[in-house]
Structure formats: structure tokens, C-alpha cells
Amino acid sequence: MDWLTTVDHKKIGILYFAAGGFFFIVGGIEALLIRLQLMFPMGANGESWFLDGQTYNEIMTMHGTTMIFLAAMPLIFGLMNAVVPLQIGARDVAFPFLNSLGFWTFFFGGVLLNISWFTGTVPDIGWTAYAPLSGEEFSGTGSDYYAIGLQIAGIGTLVGGINFLVTIINMRAPGMTFMRMPLFTWTSFITSGIILFAFPALAVGLIYISFDRLFDANFFVTATGGNAVLWEHIFWIFGHPEVYILILPAFGAISEVLPTFARKRLFGYSSMVFATALIGFLSFMVWAHHMFTVGMGDIANALFGVATMLIAIPTGIKVFNWLFTIWGGNIQFTTAMLYATSFIPTFVMGGVTGVMLAIPPADFQFHDSYFVVAHFHYVIVGGIVLSLLAAVYYWWPKMFGRMLNETLGKWSFWLFFIGFHLTFFIQHFLGLWGMPRRVFTYLPNQGWDTANFVSTIGAFFMAAGVIVILINVIISIKGPKAPADPWDGRTLEWSIPSPSPEYNFKQLPLVRGLDAFWLEKMDGKKEMTPAEPLGPIHMPSPSILPFFMSLGLFIAGFGFMYRGYEFESMFINNLFGNNIIAISGLAITFVCMFLRSVYDDHGYHIEVEELQKEG
Amino acid sequence: MVFSLLLTGCSLVGQGSNPIDPKASVAEEQYGLILLSIGIMILVVIVVFVLYFYAIVRYRRKPGDDSIPKQVEGSHKLEIIWTVIPMILLLILAVPSVALTFSQDEDYSEDPEVIQIKATGHQFWWEFEYSDLGIYTAQDLVLPVNQRVQFQLTSSDVIHSFWIPAMGGKMDTNPGMTNKMYLDTPAEPGVLKGKCAEFCGESHALMDFKVVILSEEDYNAWVTSMQTPATTVDADVSSGEELFKQNCMSCHAVEAGFPGLGPNLTGFADREVVAGYLEMTDDNIFEWIKNPEQFKGETVEMPAIPLDDNQYHDIVKYLKTLKLE
Numbered sequence: 001m002d003w004l005t006t007v008d009h010k011k012i013g014i015l016y017f018a019a020g021g022f023f024f025i026v027g028g029i030e031a032l033l034i035r036l037q038l039m040f041p042m043g044a045n046g047e048s049w050f051l052d053g054q055t056y057n058e059i060m061t062m063h064g065t066t067m068i069f070l071a072a073m074p075l076i077f078g079l080m081n082a083v084v085p086l087q088i089g090a091r092d093v094a095f096p097f098l099n100s101l102g103f104w105t106f107f108f109g110g111v112l113l114n115i116s117w118f119t120g121t122v123p124d125i126g127w128t129a130y131a132p133l134s135g136e137e138f139s140g141t142g143s144d145y146y147a148i149g150l151q152i153a154g155i156g157t158l159v160g161g162i163n164f165l166v167t168i169i170n171m172r173a174p175g176m177t178f179m180r181m182p183l184f185t186w187t188s189f190i191t192s193g194i195i196l197f198a199f200p201a202l203a204v205g206l207i208y209i210s211f212d213r214l215f216d217a218n219f220f221v222t223a224t225g226g227n228a229v230l231w232e233h234i235f236w237i238f239g240h241p242e243v244y245i246l247i248l249p250a251f252g253a254i255s256e257v258l259p260t261f262a263r264k265r266l267f268g269y270s271s272m273v274f275a276t277a278l279i280g281f282l283s284f285m286v287w288a289h290h291m292f293t294v295g296m297g298d299i300a301n302a303l304f305g306v307a308t309m310l311i312a313i314p315t316g317i318k319v320f321n322w323l324f325t326i327w328g329g330n331i332q333f334t335t336a337m338l339y340a341t342s343f344i345p346t347f348v349m350g351g352v353t354g355v356m357l358a359i360p361p362a363d364f365q366f367h368d369s370y371f372v373v374a375h376f377h378y379v380i381v382g383g384i385v386l387s388l389l390a391a392v393y394y395w396w397p398k399m400f401g402r403m404l405n406e407t408l409g410k411w412s413f414w415l416f417f418i419g420f421h422l423t424f425f426i427q428h429f430l431g432l433w434g435m436p437r438r439v440f441t442y443l444p445n446q447g448w449d450t451a452n453f454v455s456t457i458g459a460f461f462m463a464a465g466v467i468v469i470l471i472n473v474i475i476s477i478k479g480p481k482a483p484a485d486p487w488d489g490r491t492l493e494w495s496i497p498s499p500s501p502e503y504n505f506k507q508l509p510l511v512r513g514l515d516a517f518w519l520e521k522m523d524g525k526k527e528m529t530p531a532e533p534l535g536p537i538h539m540p541s542p543s544i545l546p547f548f549m550s551l552g553l554f555i556a557g558f559g560f561m562y563r564g565y566e567f568e569s570m571f572i573n574n575l576f577g578n579n580i581i582a583i584s585g586l587a588i589t590f591v592c593m594f595l596r597s598v599y600d601d602h603g604y605h606i607e608v609e610e611l612q613k614e615g
Numbered sequence: 616m617v618f619s620l621l622l623t624g625c626s627l628v629g630q631g632s633n634p635i636d637p638k639a640s641v642a643e644e645q646y647g648l649i650l651l652s653i654g655i656m657i658l659v660v661i662v663v664f665v666l667y668f669y670a671i672v673r674y675r676r677k678p679g680d681d682s683i684p685k686q687v688e689g690s691h692k693l694e695i696i697w698t699v700i701p702m703i704l705l706l707i708l709a710v711p712s713v714a715l716t717f718s719q720d721e722d723y724s725e726d727p728e729v730i731q732i733k734a735t736g737h738q739f740w741w742e743f744e745y746s747d748l749g750i751y752t753a754q755d756l757v758l759p760v761n762q763r764v765q766f767q768l769t770s771s772d773v774i775h776s777f778w779i780p781a782m783g784g785k786m787d788t789n790p791g792m793t794n795k796m797y798l799d800t801p802a803e804p805g806v807l808k809g810k811c812a813e814f815c816g817e818s819h820a821l822m823d824f825k826v827v828i829l830s831e832e833d834y835n836a837w838v839t840s841m842q843t844p845a846t847t848v849d850a851d852v853s854s855g856e857e858l859f860k861q862n863c864m865s866c867h868a869v870e871a872g873f874p875g876l877g878p879n880l881t882g883f884a885d886r887e888v889v890a891g892y893l894e895m896t897d898d899n900i901f902e903w904i905k906n907p908e909q910f911k912g913e914t915v916e917m918p919a920i921p922l923d924d925n926q927y928h929d930i931v932k933y934l935k936t937l938k939l940e
Contacts, residue, residue, distance in 0.1 A: 044894070045893070045899065045902075046821075046892065046893050046899075046910055052912070053817045053818050053819075053820065053821075053911075053912050054817050054912055054913070057814075057816075057817060057819075124816075124817070125814075126814045130773075130774055130813070130814070132772070132773050132774070132790060133773040133774065133814070133815065133816060137772075138738075138772065138773055138816060138914075139816075222790040222791035223791075227791070228773075228774060228789055228790055228791065229789055229792070262674070262684070263683055263684055264684050264685075264686060264687065265686045265687070265688065267687060267688075267689055267690075268688075268689035268690070268693075268694055269688070269689065270689070271689065271694050293776060293784070293785050293786055293787050293812075294787050294789070294794075295768075295786060295787060295789065295792070295794035295795075297720060298716050298717045298720035301716050301720075302712075302713045302716045302717065305709075305712060305713070305716065306709050306712075306713065309705045309708065309709055310705070312701055312705060313698060313701050313702060313705070316697055316698075316701045317694065317697060317698060319663060320666075320693070320697040321689075323663070323666050323667060323670060324687075324690075324693065326670045326671065326674060327666070327670045327674065328674060328684055328685065328687065329670075329674050329684050330674065330676050330680060330682055330683070330684050331670075331671065331674050331675055331676055332676045333675070333676075341667075341671055344663070344667055345660075345663060345664055345667055348659070348660060348663045349660060352656035352659055352660055353656070355652065355656065355705075355708070356649070356652040356653070356656060358712075359648055359652055359708065359712040360712065360715075360716045361644065361645045361648055361712065361715040361716055361719055361784065362645055362648045362649045362652060362712070362784075363784070364645060364719075364783065364784020364785055364786070365634035365642070365645050365646075365649065365780065365783075365784045365785075366634075367776075367784070367785060367812065368776060368785070368812040368813055368814075369634075369812070432633075432634060432635045432649075433632075433633050433634075433635070434632045434633045434634055434780040434808075434810075436778070436810055436811075436812045436820075437814075438814040438819060438820075439819065439820035440819075440820045441820050441821075442820065443823075443892060446632060446808075447633075
């Protein structure tokens, strides 16, 4: 019950981790099914050896959607929740209630999307949901699950992004100027800014799709004057920044792990901050490079191509800064550091193919081939997942108060890392050899059979790596207790106990520079100098309202989806057809909002005596 | 290593479905840019890898070494170097990219020397209209050697993408719009593979087509025979013809001058494949017309006509006579 009502950012972080981890496993199983299907070409009479086209398309769609929206996003948010307030010396985020609401809307959105597996109408339109394939004429209720599920989950992301913007601007400890913020906080800040501008575009686009489907609007229906390409623009105006929303905090995590284990401050801190901001800005200028083959013409293609190439410059700055951070360091290869260092060459390989894809005439060949699949898996798995795993191994002790096993950690690393390259490196060549993406099968003797087989073997190595991580997590429940500062850390979160108390800092710390805790340690001190006398700490009250608000949206989502559906039972038909379900769902949400507005909850205080008792 | 893999790729993959084994000028120009970019990117990767491996080997922590290295803030000189050099590399890449982006976007729609083809994507087959000749084909795109072809690309339902890897890159076919793209044909006769490259639904993977490149004379002969009306059929396939007329003719034309709701079947028996990808055997034709859903799923528009097996066999027999002179 505690977990349903919590507004504590650390617990919400753990909830995000649990839910995101669960969906990561679901998406991973879908990935394995995809690779299994593609392990062998079609038979002589066109028969598929494992899955039929429809099932494959459903799995392929749900793999992409789940991994991006339900695994990567919440894991990033989990990390931001667990780390950012501690890194800036805050007692919580700016809006704890909103934080909880953000989690629950994401969670119910994700559940709604996956319920489609049980109702039998799974989204089968690709994670990009291009119109008119996603329209009423060409796809079934699955597309409603996609549009409405993501709509609800997207609210959570937007709310979370705003929350972190306000938190980072307003809640920094005394002395923590912007240019003293740890890089993970910086990247979280810029990511939140991108979310603020990118997610509304997705929300609007999904509303258009839903209106087309549910209320016969004509945004994307060509026959009645709509424009199918419009959806592509809306989707990618969101979709391209989305990639940076995910990768920037990953960059941030790498920029924390490398200095800690190389025992050297981050090389070129200010240029790293500048590069992050520049990438965030450019992320909104390049969406149409996903659309070179749409027929935008030479001028648009050339402009978007060159703009895309420009992103290589700030990204290159980052890569070299990381290299020179470990250069001359005293590197300790913990599991976290293994993941973090392996990120550098892997990400560079994903980055250079990104530049290749930015060349419009070359992209005419690459586009929608396995070359693209290889590219974005190098960026998303080789970039985001490797750095998320580095971050998980690094911050786990702080989050859970237990150490993860290092031997198992190294096993998991090598299995996952080798499996990853085995799976995806060869896919570059499949693309160059002309294999299109999103195909459920392929004819034999096109030179693709061996490469696909190898790729599938790699996927099983990755799965084995993930299983070892799971075992490690389970074992850690009984694992050794974590000290406050297990890695000789540099930033504020390591100056407080593991796991941190609910109020984080008994007294807000005084920050004297970048790597605040490291500075104190170098001066021979064991802890931060407090910036305030010990006093009672104000805490927000837990609340169940966010849970019910999101539940209301979830129910309303169902109501809208099935309002035009023919049920066998007249009773159910009436409930849905007359919008009773939809309206009651919204009513639950609005009643909760009303309660929240009229009932003034001032929270409570933890008194000084209590704080002293805890030591 | 990458180059050697690329080369093995070329030898592994036959049949001209390969962007890095270009058969005609547009694809060759694109391949040139691909090679240039791969070259530059390998250079970048090598620099990073050398620095990286040196750093992780040289600066490993030795057992018992608890020293704290010098805390370096940064270096303006280095920062400038790794900002300026990538800019120069990008410039080297950007100039030919932009040039080719413009030159390959030429429009030859009004050029009488250029073959005009309107290609329309359907779930899940391709229709080709030879605008100047007034003939329609489906699944097999027949072209002469050494010719420039201007395509007008569109779709009748969802977005598809028209791709002949060995001849050049792809272009989407959007419903309600027409995209233009030109390609050149190879110098040698042969059969190339074409594909749908944009996810278009259940049987997207099966939406292949063939590009048949003929010598100048063969092509002209093909055009003439396409324009000649179908000859009368033998008596032993007349029942098949009758069944075809009753059940199939409303969608499938057997004369090249007519479009149809389904693929035009003129010269059907000359084609290499059934339904775009199945081997051309009597069994496959039989199974396909008996139950198209079994192959291309529920969303396929071709209905299964309720006939008995003998009647299907009669239709197969009739279809096998649809040869060009």
C-alpha cells in the first residue's frame, strides 16, 4: 500500500525501475521471437517456419513501442528520480504529487498497451504508426491501443519532464550554481527541456489519429482531403528529439561513471555542457532526415542532410572529452566501468553510421533497410542500454543499500556485450546487401541466410546476459550492505547514507565547486559542510489520488476505444456505445483532481529530536 | 576488414538486389558516396579506437596503486582540434552529397527520349503503366538496356516504397500524391529484384517484383506483342477461359491496354514467379487462386472464389496459355 501512495522520489524511482525493467524483459522476449523468426528464410513453397506475417508484425510493433516508451523512458526517469535530487542537494523534487502522477499515468498507459495481447487486437502498424496504415480503413482496434495507450503514458512523461525542469532550476543546494552541477543533472535538465517541447507534438499527433479513427475526422485520410505525410512530420518532430531525450541522460551517466573510476575530473566540463545544450537544440532541426525518401525534394533533403551532419560535431566533442577523461587516469574496472568504457567505441560505431545516413542520396539506398536497424540499435542498445546498465551497477548501492555481485556483473557484461555486437554488427551488411527492415520473412539464396542466423545467435547471448543481471538483482536482496560511498564518489549523493533517508539531507550541504563531495574529501573531510542549522524538515504527505487519477484515464481509454465496437451482450454494448464507460473513467479522474484542489494538505514535519535519534 | 566483408558481400549476393553491387549509373553514383562516407568513418573509428585502447590498457589501475592522478580541467587546444577536424571531414562529405542530392532530383517527365513509367503500389503488388505506350503490366517491369526511365510513383492505399537496389535508391509511393524519380537501366540484359521498402501491412515482406532488362530488339518485340490483342485459345482450355471470364475478369485484365483492380495478367505464363515471390509452378498457381489468404494473409484483396478443384485446374491450364508471341 505504501508503494501506491508514495510521493518520495527515491521510491518512485524504484517503481519506475521495476516497471521499466519488467517492460524491458517483455520487449526483450519480443526481440527474441523476432530473431527466431528471421533465423531461417522462408520455405520452398513460401511457408514460414515459425510465425505468420500478422503475428510477426504485431511482435515487431510492440517490441519497438515497448522498448522506447515503456522500457527506455521509465528507466531513464527512474534514474533521474533516484539521482538528480541527491546530486543537487535537494530533499525531494519540486512537485512530489506530480511525480507520483507521472509514474502512474505511464504505468497505466503501458498496461493498456499490453492488454492488447489478451484482447487479441495487437497494434500491427510499426512503432512509427504511419498513416494511412494506422487509419480506420487499414488497421483494427490495435491502432487504438497504440494511440490511446501512448497518449496516457505520454502525459506521465510530460509531467515528469516539467517536474525536473522546476526541480533543477529551483531546488539546488546553496552554492550549487549551474556550472557546478554534475553532468548527469545537466543532461537530465536538457532532456526535460526537450520533453517539454517534443511530447506535446506526439500528444497532438495521437489525438489526430484517435479522432480519425474514433470520430471520423480527416487529418490523414487521403480520400477525403487529409494528408498522410503530415503524420510523418508530426511523428518525427517528436520522434527525433525523443532519441536525444533518451541518449542525453545516458551521456550524463557515462560522464559520472568514467571520472569516478578513472579518479579524474571530467575533461572539458564546460564544453560538455555546451555540447549537450547544442545537441538538444539541434535535435529539433533535423526530423526530416527520417523522411528523405518521402519526396520532399532536393532543397529540403540537402538542408536536413547537412543539419544532421552538424550533430556529429558536438557529439564528437563529447566522445573525445570522455577519452581524455580516462587518459592519464587510474582506472578501476568495476562492472559499472566496464559498461561505461565499452560504451565509448560502441556508441562511436553507431554515431558514424548516423552521419552516413545523413547523406540523402546514400540514404535512398540505406533507408528502411537493415543498415538502419543496425544503426539505431548501435545507438539505442550500444549507447543507451550499455550506459543504463553502467548507471544501474553504479547507483544500485545508493538506491537499494545493497551491493551487486561483481563476478556476476562481469559475466553479464561480457555475455551482453559480445552478444550485442554479434547480433547487430552483421546487420549493417544485411542492409548493404539489400535486406529491407520490418519483413517477417525473406526468400532464401539472397546471401542473407548465414548473416541472419549469426544475428539470432547473438540475440541469445544478449538474453543470457540479461538473465545473469536478473540473478544478480535477486541475489543482491541478501547481498552485502552498501557503505555510503562504495566507489570513492565525487558528487553529493555519495555524501549521505545508502540508501538515503527519506529526507535525503539532514542539513542542506554547502557546495564549493564542481565535484562537491570530492573537493571536501581532498581537503581531508569526511562529509559535506552543512549550509544550515539542524531544524525540523517539512515532508509532503503520501497520496492515493495519483493512482486513481491514472486509473480513471485508463478506464476512459477503454471506453473510447470500444465505443463503436459490437459486443454480444446488449448491456456491455450500451455501456460502451453510450460512452458511459468513457465518461465514468473521466469522472474518476476529475473527482480526484477536485479532491486534490479543495483538500489542503500541508504535509508534516520530521522534528529535530527524531533526526538526532537517527544519528 | 570492412572492405573485405563488403567484397565478400558482393560475391555472396547474386541476382542484382544489392545496393553495393550497382548495375546502373544512379546506383553507382550513390555507391560512390557510400564508399566515400565509409572511408571517412573508418578513419574516425580508427582514431577513436587507437586512443581508446591505449587509454584503457595504459591507465589500468595496478594492484595496490592508490594514487590520485592529476585533475586536468581540459585543454582549449585539444577542444579546438576535435571541433575543427570533424568540421573539415563533414565538409568533404557534405559537398558531394549536396551536389548529388540536386543532380539526382532532375525531372525528365517532359523528355521524349526518356521512358515514362507510372508505378503504383497496392497492398501487396505493383502496377506499372507505360504512359507513352498505353500498356499496363503488373509484378514484372520490363525495360530496355541503357535507357533513362522517369518514374511517377503513387499508391492506391497505404504508403509503399519503390526500390530496385541494383539500379538506385528508393522513393515512397504516397496515396494522393505523385513522387518523381529517374533511374537508368543497366548495360546488360538480366533480371533484377525490386522490393517494397516501406512497411505496408501484413504481407509487406512479400511485395517483391522483378525488373526484366531486355536488349533493344527484345524490348521492342515485347512492346509489340503486348500491344497485339490476345489470340484465340485452344479448345481444351476453353472451360478454363470461361471460368476465368466469369470469376476473375472483373479484376484481372488479360490485355495490356487495360488497368484493373488486380494485377494485369497479360503474358502471365512468361513470368518467373506467381504472386510476386512464389516459384512459377502449376501447383503454386493452383494453391494461390484457391486460397490467396494462406499466402498473403487476411488483408489480401483477392477473394477466394468457391469452385471445385477441377475448375481451379482448368483456370490454371488457361493461365498457362497466357504467353506473349
